[in-house]
Each structure stands twice: as C-alpha cells, then as structure tokens.
Amino acid sequence: MRCSRGLSLRTLPGSFVERQRACGRPTCHCADGKRLHRQYQISLLVDGKPKTLNIPARWVETVREKIEMRRRFEAAAATICSVNLKRFLQEKLQEKEKEKEDRQI
Numbered sequence: 485m486r487c488s489r490g491l492s493l494r495t496l497p498g499s500f501v502e503r504q505r506a507c508g509r510p511t512c513h514c515a516d517g518k519r520l521h522r523q524y525q526i527s528l529l530v531d532g533k534p535k536t537l538n539i540p541a542r543w544v545e546t547v548r549e550k551i552e553m554r555r556r557f558e559a560a561a562a563t564i565c566s567v568n569l570k571r572f573l574q575e576k577l578q579e580k581e582k583e584k585e586d587r588q589i
C-alpha cells in the first residue's frame with residue numbers, strides 16, 4: 485500500500501481530551517475557580533494500561549487533526565470490513581448452492 489506511509493505520518497492513537505484545571509497559584513486568575521486553565525491531552529492505552537499525555541500548546545491543532553484522521557481511517561476500515569464480510573457470507577452461500585448442484589448432477 486503506497487498511501488499507508490503518508491497516512492501513518494498523519495495519524496495518532498487515543499482520544500483527544502480537553503480539560504480545565506486550576507494551577508494552584510493563589511494569585512493566578514484561575515484561583516476564583518471559574519477562569520480555569522485549558523489543558524489538552526491524549527488519552528490512550530500503552531501496553532494495555534491507560535495513559536494520559538499532555539499536549540504541548542503549539543501542537544494542539546495538529547494533534548487534534550491526527551487523532552481525527554485516525555478515527556476516520558478506522559471508521560472507513562470498519563465499513564470496508566463489514567462490506568467484505570457481507571460479500572464473504574454471500575459467496576459462501578453461493579458456494580453451498582454450487583456444491584448442491586454438483587451433487588445433483
């Protein structure tokens with residue numbers, strides 16, 4: 485698959501998480517509990533264990549796009565697989581019919 489290398493550069497695993505938090509500094513604007521800091525993270529499984537990775541501020545949009553790209557890629561792959569499964573079952577049925585016909589001859 486020629487396109488897979490380009491695609492692999494544009495995808496990331498996990499889900500994109502946006503959180504709000506207080507930094508803990510008493511003089512910060514977030515101390516009122518309302519104007520909290522936005523924090524962006526990737527939530528994913530590494531070796532079967534849940535992990536949360538902070539995303540550097542300048543990467544947020546790129547990372548969001550890469551995760552979305554992977555999500556779409558997986559959805560497309562799932563669609564293709566379910567179409568192929570239907571085809572497989574149909575062909576299997578036809579194969580059975582053929583076997584029946586062969587036996588009758």
Ligand SMILES: [Zn+2]
Pocket residue numbers: 506507508509512513514515521
């Ligand atoms: Zn703060």
